[in-house]
Amino acid sequence: MFKSLGYATRLARASRVPHLACRRVQPAITPIRPFSVTASRAGRDNEDIDDATTSGEPGSTGDHEGQYARTREDIVVEYPEEKDLPPSQPVVGRGGVHALRTLAAFSMEGKVAVVTGGARGLGLVMAQALVTSGADVAIVDMNREEGQRSAQGLVDIYKQENPDSNKIPKVTAHFCDVSSPTSVNQSLAEILKEHGRVDNLVTSAGFTENYDAISYPHDRMQKLWGVNVDGTYLYAVAVAKHLMERKVPGSIVMIGSMSGAIVNVPQPQAPYNAAKAAVRHLASSLAVEWAGAGIRVNCISPGYMLTALTKKILDDNPDLQKQWTSLIPVGKMGRPEDLMGAVTFLSSDASSYVTGADLRVDGAYTCT
Numbered sequence: 001m002f003k004s005l006g007y008a009t010r011l012a013r014a015s016r017v018p019h020l021a022c023r024r025v026q027p028a029i030t031p032i033r034p035f036s037v038t039a040s041r042a043g044r045d046n047e048d049i050d051d052a053t054t055s056g057e058p059g060s061t062g063d064h065e066g067q068y069a070r071t072r073e074d075i076v077v078e079y080p081e082e083k084d085l086p087p088s089q090p091v092v093g094r095g096g097v098h099a100l101r102t103l104a105a106f107s108m109e110g111k112v113a114v115v116t117g118g119a120r121g122l123g124l125v126m127a128q129a130l131v132t133s134g135a136d137v138a139i140v141d142m143n144r145e146e147g148q149r150s151a152q153g154l155v156d157i158y159k160q161e162n163p164d165s166n167k168i169p170k171v172t173a174h175f176c177d178v179s180s181p182t183s184v185n186q187s188l189a190e191i192l193k194e195h196g197r198v199d200n201l202v203t204s205a206g207f208t209e210n211y212d213a214i215s216y217p218h219d220r221m222q223k224l225w226g227v228n229v230d231g232t233y234l235y236a237v238a239v240a241k242h243l244m245e246r247k248v249p250g251s252i253v254m255i256g257s258m259s260g261a262i263v264n265v266p267q268p269q270a271p272y273n274a275a276k277a278a279v280r281h282l283a284s285s286l287a288v289e290w291a292g293a294g295i296r297v298n299c300i301s302p303g304y305m306l307t308a309l310t311k312k313i314l315d316d317n318p319d320l321q322k323q324w325t326s327l328i329p330v331g332k333m334g335r336p337e338d339l340m341g342a343v344t345f346l347s348s349d350a351s352s353y354v355t356g357a358d359l360r361v362d363g364a365y366t367c368t
């Protein structure tokens with residue numbers, strides 16, 4: 001581990017380290033599978049052609065198919081310490097009064113939603129989408145202070161953007177480590193005490209980090225799966241149990257990632273990718289298991305999103321930013337606000353016949 005180095009420094013260093021000696025050094029930004037690396041058949045004998053196909057030895061003709069689609073074991077990024085994380089703000093200008101006609105089914109009026117990992121980043125903006133759409137929200141997060149600040153921030157922005165509103169949404173913050181069953185149950189009990197009931201859940205608590213699989217510290221891998229997989233499962237089960245006891249329908253939205261369907265390059269992150277594949281399939285499996293109880297379970301799989309955290313990393317590493325962006329067909333990273341419509345759709349009655357779905361919000365990354 002690289003405890004003595006700052007987070008950004010580690011990533012900057014990692015992205016500067018050249019390939020291992022046995023590999024060809026790649027330029028920082030490389031087109032993906034350019035046609036120029038495919039051997040021309042004209043004027044070549046059969047042996048040359050074989051060399052350039054999958055029957056040839058990798059690297060035998062110089063460039064080889066697939067060489068730009070590999071991960072790099074020299075990239076190491078550990079999830080930062082709490083004190084090194086940049087603060088995150090609710091968005092401004094998205095929640096104001098409007099008189100545009102829209103489907104009533106998209107309204108979250110009268111609902112109570114829990115958002116895990118809602119203190120910051122994507123969770124905070126999705127919580128804001130639900131508040132703007134009419135819900136009361138309970139933010140659940142391991143970061144107690146930021147959770148409280150964000151809950152207050154959501155109410156302040158709502159008031160600022162809806163000065164004539166006669167109903168101020170209730171937004172509360174609750175400490176929880178979602179990987180602990182005890183902590184999950186304690187926080188849900190606290191939420192039920194304050195809000196009386198829960199109708200919706202969005203599980204956004206999660207994190208990623210980059211180590212090659214051979215070197216991934218086992219304790220960190222368990223923590224990663226504990227938060228991303230166990231945490232999603234535990235909160236979903238707790239809320240589903242509450243809905244079943246009340247005999248009412250509900251909607252659960254799990255935040256997966258495009259990494260659950262593709263393998264990101266160049267950074268290695270096998271356990272995270274597997275965790276997000278698990279989240280996606282957990283959503284499908286629970287959708288089937290709980291369909292009879294009227295509980296819908298869907299997954300949102302975001303692509304590369306520009307949160308305060310990713311922005312800081314990429315500002316420090318413009319090459320990595322260019323490399324990531326070059327892989328996205330729409331040519332830019334997503335903004336957290338791009339998830340506002342998706343989470344509102346899947347949480348509200350607008351999607352009442354949608355369950356077990358995976359909604360990719362990735363600028364078509366996974367289409368290529």
Ligand SMILES: NC(=O)c1ccc[n+]([C@@H]2O[C@H](COP(=O)([O-])OP(=O)(O)OC[C@H]3O[C@@H](n4cnc5c(N)ncnc54)[C@H](O)[C@@H]3O)[C@@H](O)[C@H]2O)c1
Nearest residue numbers: 117119120121122141142143177178205206257302304305
């Ligand atoms: N940012 C992206 O580009 C991106 C892309 C795809 C998927 N995702 C997923 O979206 C989710 C949110 O990511 P983000 O970028 O907003 O991250 P973030 O780090 O900004 O926010 C994550 C939040 O989860 C909280 N958290 C972490 N561990 C927790 C625990 N054990 N219990 C309770 N809360 C905990 C953190 O305190 C933080 O507030 C994650 O599941 C992530 O894997 C992010």
